[in-house]
Amino acid sequence: MSARRRGFFHYLWLGFKISLLLMLANALFSIGQVYYYSRLEHTQTADAAIVLGAAAWDKRPSPVFRERINHAITLYQQKQVAKLIFTGGTPKPGFMTEAEVGRRYAMQQGVPADDILYENRSRDTWQNLVNAQQVAADNNINSLIIVSDPYHMARAAVMAKDLGLNAETSPTPTSRYSATQSKLRFLLQESYLLTVYQWVEWGSKLGLRFHPHP
Template structure:
């Protein structure tokens, strides 16, 4: 009887786990389609890799989207995030800053942080910038499938944010989307589970 009972409990736990990861997967995918274009104080561009002193193609698409938001008067400032990698000459955010300057964005409207290495740090340092400059609202910019986790982390930091994913993401084909989706699925689920032990 004990073995049967244990098997039943394990089966129920397994079903709940499958339902949970299915829900998180659906949540990530459906949220990637949401674009809340509205006026905010700043666009926070989440970092991606840079090549030498130039943004990677993935990062470039994110920056381009933020620049469009700025030029269409949705945001008043651009905040670029991302630190220096082991094999890069400058920080990701510095590469983004130069890219934006080359696109005629005024230097006084660009803010950067150069320390972060992961999404959570991107947002922690960006939040410090918002507070330091008395900016209250922000539009998060990243790739569509990254947005659910990014917004969740930002809200946990008590940031007032909306989501506007890069409309011309470098991840277009299923061959590139599926690995990125699975990666986000893993990290978002892990973040949610770890959050249960933080509070």
């Protein structure tokens, strides 16, 4: 093999190793972000709380969604927020949307209908926030608290920042992901999704086209 070809493969291999190191560093950084935001609790007041959508079983919230709704209701009862914004559509036509299920549940817990806003078309976290942003703008709501599961908070916070939302985060104090194995799986899953999201955003800024947000 000629010296020129050996040099080419040397730099190719070097570039590959650097790429792997950068990807590893980004993954570790994402894990750190997910863990940090899972423990970050803001106590200041805001105009409204955005409750990120989760699965609903017919007219009942799933255990994950119920935890989010209950936490948002607590913020409302403690007067940390004046309004609740529920988000989320339905995966199957004919079923009540996640947002409608959340609204119904909150009203059953004593939250007045006038203090509840919602959007019922979103299918993922990004759409939750985009649609909630429009709801907030339509109702002169300027400051927000995002409510979701602890390990989901980092991705939601990064997305909110990218959208220009004036938002803080408030993770649920309890979660169905309480077993060590479940917590680890959810931590790694959210770290992966956050990493993918960040790479997609960086690629978009460079003019590359990728699949929409995870």
